Amino acid sequence: MNVLVLGSGNIGSVAAEDLANSKSSIEVVIADNDEEKARTVAENIGAKNLSSMKIDVTKRNRLIETLKQFDLAMGFLPGDLGHLLAEACVEAHRDLVDVSFGPENIMELNVAACKAGSTIVPDCGLAPGISNVLIGQSVSKLDRVKKVHAMVGGLPEKPVPPLNYVITWSPDSLIDEYTRKARIIRNGQMVEVDALTGIEELMFPELGRLEAFYTDGLRTLLYTLRDVEEMWEKTLRYLGHAEKINTLRALGFFDDKKITADNASIEPRKFTAKILQRALSDPKQRDVVALRTEVSGTKNNKQVTYSYDMLDFQDSKRNITAMARTTAYPASIVAQLILNGKIEEKGVVPPEKIGMKTETFGLFMQELKKRGIDIKEKHSEGNQIGQSRIR
Amino acid sequence: MNVLVLGSGNIGSVAAEDLANSKSSIEVVIADNDEEKARTVAENIGAKNLSSMKIDVTKRNRLIETLKQFDLAMGFLPGDLGHLLAEACVEAHRDLVDVSFGPENIMELNVAACKAGSTIVPDCGLAPGISNVLIGQSVSKLDRVKKVHAMVGGLPEKPVPPLNYVITWSPDSLIDEYTRKARIIRNGQMVEVDALTGIEELMFPELGRLEAFYTDGLRTLLYTLRDVEEMWEKTLRYLGHAEKINTLRALGFFDDKKITADNASIEPRKFTAKILQRALSDPKQRDVVALRTEVSGTKNNKQVTYSYDMLDFQDSKRNITAMARTTAYPASIVAQLILNGKIEEKGVVPPEKIGMKTETFGLFMQELKKRGIDIKEKHSEGNQIGQSRIR
Numbered sequence: 001m002n003v004l005v006l007g008s009g010n011i012g013s014v015a016a017e018d019l020a021n022s023k024s025s026i027e028v029v030i031a032d033n034d035e036e037k038a039r040t041v042a043e044n045i046g047a048k049n050l051s052s053m054k055i056d057v058t059k060r061n062r063l064i065e066t067l068k069q070f071d072l073a074m075g076f077l078p079g080d081l082g083h084l085l086a087e088a089c090v091e092a093h094r095d096l097v098d099v100s101f102g103p104e105n106i107m108e109l110n111v112a113a114c115k116a117g118s119t120i121v122p123d124c125g126l127a128p129g130i131s132n133v134l135i136g137q138s139v140s141k142l143d144r145v146k147k148v149h150a151m152v153g154g155l156p157e158k159p160v161p162p163l164n165y166v167i168t169w170s171p172d173s174l175i176d177e178y179t180r181k182a183r184i185i186r187n188g189q190m191v192e193v194d195a196l197t198g199i200e201e202l203m204f205p206e207l208g209r210l211e212a213f214y215t216d217g218l219r220t221l222l223y224t225l226r227d228v229e230e231m232w233e234k235t236l237r238y239l240g241h242a243e244k245i246n247t248l249r250a251l252g253f254f255d256d257k258k259i260t261a262d263n264a265s266i267e268p269r270k271f272t273a274k275i276l277q278r279a280l281s282d283p284k285q286r287d288v289v290a291l292r293t294e295v296s297g298t299k300n301n302k303q304v305t306y307s308y309d310m311l312d313f314q315d316s317k318r319n320i321t322a323m324a325r326t327t328a329y330p331a332s333i334v335a336q337l338i339l340n341g342k343i344e345e346k347g348v349v350p351p352e353k354i355g356m357k358t359e360t361f362g363l364f365m366q367e368l369k370k371r372g373i374d375i376k377e378k379h380s381e382g383n384q385i386g387q388s389r390i391r
Numbered sequence: 392m393n394v395l396v397l398g399s400g401n402i403g404s405v406a407a408e409d410l411a412n413s414k415s416s417i418e419v420v421i422a423d424n425d426e427e428k429a430r431t432v433a434e435n436i437g438a439k440n441l442s443s444m445k446i447d448v449t450k451r452n453r454l455i456e457t458l459k460q461f462d463l464a465m466g467f468l469p470g471d472l473g474h475l476l477a478e479a480c481v482e483a484h485r486d487l488v489d490v491s492f493g494p495e496n497i498m499e500l501n502v503a504a505c506k507a508g509s510t511i512v513p514d515c516g517l518a519p520g521i522s523n524v525l526i527g528q529s530v531s532k533l534d535r536v537k538k539v540h541a542m543v544g545g546l547p548e549k550p551v552p553p554l555n556y557v558i559t560w561s562p563d564s565l566i567d568e569y570t571r572k573a574r575i576i577r578n579g580q581m582v583e584v585d586a587l588t589g590i591e592e593l594m595f596p597e598l599g600r601l602e603a604f605y606t607d608g609l610r611t612l613l614y615t616l617r618d619v620e621e622m623w624e625k626t627l628r629y630l631g632h633a634e635k636i637n638t639l640r641a642l643g644f645f646d647d648k649k650i651t652a653d654n655a656s657i658e659p660r661k662f663t664a665k666i667l668q669r670a671l672s673d674p675k676q677r678d679v680v681a682l683r684t685e686v687s688g689t690k691n692n693k694q695v696t697y698s699y700d701m702l703d704f705q706d707s708k709r710n711i712t713a714m715a716r717t718t719a720y721p722a723s724i725v726a727q728l729i730l731n732g733k734i735e736e737k738g739v740v741p742p743e744k745i746g747m748k749t750e751t752f753g754l755f756m757q758e759l760k761k762r763g764i765d766i767k768e769k770h771s772e773g774n775q776i777g778q779s780r781i782r
Binding site: 273 | 552553635641642643649650656659664665666667669670
């Protein structure tokens with residue numbers, strides 16, 4: 001069996017290493033448009049069954065020919081390239097596990113993927129990703145689902161002034177997340193709300209008081225879970241972050257339209273991205289990832305709530321951030337479940353579907369635990385969620 | 392008698408009108424580098440004893456010759472031109488009442504002004520200005536002065552999000568005020584502290600809870616009041632303003648050093664000035680000016696505190712802001728006191744000296760009251776100040 005890992009950044013390299021180490025009979029090739037970067041990553045990992053190659057995913061025909069030489073592909077590409085890869089995998093009749101965060105609705109590829117016999121698992125990282133698996137499991141236990149909540153955040157271990165946040169990804173993507181409308185379900189209807197609204201405070205074990213606010217992250221759940229009264233994703237931050245970001249937004253620092261100052265014309269959001277990059281970067285800060293899912297509904301005519309809490313810390317010994325761990329490992333685990341024949345379903349298979357099946361859910365959780373990612377389950381009778389204080 | 396008013400902006404035009412209306416025997420000429428602007432202002436005021444002219448204060452010799460044709464000059468120029476005017480007045484042996492806020496130490500002109508027989512009243516606006524007069528009066532009543540506090544703010548009538556503030560002057564000057572070190576007296580020594588620190592909350596009649604923080608505004612008081620234990624000026628804002636401004640500062644939005652983004656290089660503070668200009672301008676908002684001075688010390692071996700509160704509202708009928716009223720009227724009043732022979736002292740005469748003399752203080756307050764600027768005096772035994780909650 002051989003796997004093509006596309007993208008040799010922080011996440012792709014951790015996934016390639018995990019996959020190569022999982023079974024010596026799996027041949028792994030890590031590919032990047034930057035050939036040198038891919039080679040260096042492969043050399044640093046130093047596994048016998050891992051090599052590297054150059055790839056340009058915008059060269060469609062060559063990409064399809066390359067994919068045909070592999071059993072499965074894993075995508076760790078920028079959001080604007082993810083869909084190209086998914087389409088190419090369908091055309092090559094190959095399976096894909098992907099974590100890219102593109103604007104397209106991946107569900108539209110379902111029929112073509114079924115016909116091609118491809119298994120396409122999109123959004124298979126942290127959130128979307130682990131969150132969907134947990135929500136899928138909770139949903140499968142209920143007769144009727146009423147409310148679905150996902151809360152997730154990548155944070156520094158301690159609040160770091162001035163925004164109590166350290167940037168570990170692209171500041172442009174952060175501004176995107178904070179300005180894109182969030183699609184949520186309210187009273188059974190999909191509505192769009194402003195990001196950074198719906199702020200509530202909650203306690204998170206070991207981290208203390210956090211705040212949560214709407215961001216756009218439900219993605220496939222908007223299509224796979226029907227007849228839900230309420231469903232939203234919120235981003236977790238230390239207290240005070242949202243108000244400060246909202247101040248920047250209200251002042252116009254995230255605007256698109258160029259303004260002229262100091263004899264130069266500049267888009268405020270691009271300027272602000274530079275300012276945030278400089279002010280919020282601190283490689284010495286260790287990161288932590290917090291995730292909570294809550295699903296409530298009825299079972300045997302009783303109100304029940306199933307919730308999961310996950311808290312993951314940076315692997316300082318191996319210098320792998322919590323964000324890389326919790327994004328790369330679920331993708332690697334799901335790829336192995338496909339290769340081992342545990343996931344046989346064809347078409348677009350969002351991670352919530354993996355969570356809905358007892359066997360695959362159990363294997364997924366077991367593999368996460370092996371990698372030190374421990375998720376606590378809690379269930380309670382009565383509708384306990386939705387009681388957080390809304391400001 | 393004739394007076395040359397230099398600068399035909401919001402403040403200069405209000406002062407010129409007040410002066411022209413005060414006595415028909417005073418001939419007033421309003422002058423500006425923008426001749427058309429000065430003419431329009433004079434025409435709009437429409438007083439028989441008011442005319443206009445062009446002036447370029449950077450042409451030193453011509454400025455001096457012009458000044459010699461007048462009994463007194465009033466300066467409403469940008470900070471970087473104020474000192475030029477003061478020097479020219481001394482050279483022309485003429486009197487000056489000035490409100491410009493320049494970096495120079497005006498006290499250094501004292502000897503030359505005395506020799507020339509000129510009366511130079513600097514900083515004769517709101518604060519410095521009215522605040523100095525009130526502090527001077529309080530100081531004159533004490534045997535020994537311990538603490539001197541001045542708090543002042545130009546605010547919208549109600550807090551206006553996102554910064555609870557509306558900009559009524561140059562955003563560059565606002566950023567200057569917020570980034571320039573504040574010189575204060577602490578334990579009898581002059582020290583520099585960061586602006587926007589020392590935040591305390593206080594109640595202000597009719598406005599409610601405000602916050603106050605250090606800004607650099609003591610100016611001549613640093614030289615005229617000696618042997619004081621503690622002296623500071625703080626700026627008043629609605630609650631929450633300072634924290635948001637401090638966030639912008641901490642993120643680097645007020646930095647001088649250019650950064651490059653969107654193919655353009657730009658100084659963050661200049662970019663931010665544009666953003667603030669756009670986001671905080673709202674001509675429909677009526678303004679209000681709040682001022683409090685507190686001076687405590689001993690009198691007949693008892694602790695005494697003298698304080699003054701002033702709250703002034705926009706003159707909506709005549710469309711004159713509270714800021715223009717409280718800056719232009721003190722200058723016009725002091726100019727009239729000089730013309731009427733009530734202020735005879737030569738040299739640099741800071742407004743606190745006008746406040747220290749019972750007669751000139753009384754006349755000053757009486758004239759402010761005629762213009763609707765009502766200042767409440769309070770005095771109490773025991774050291775009541777310094778009890779505000781410091782965050």
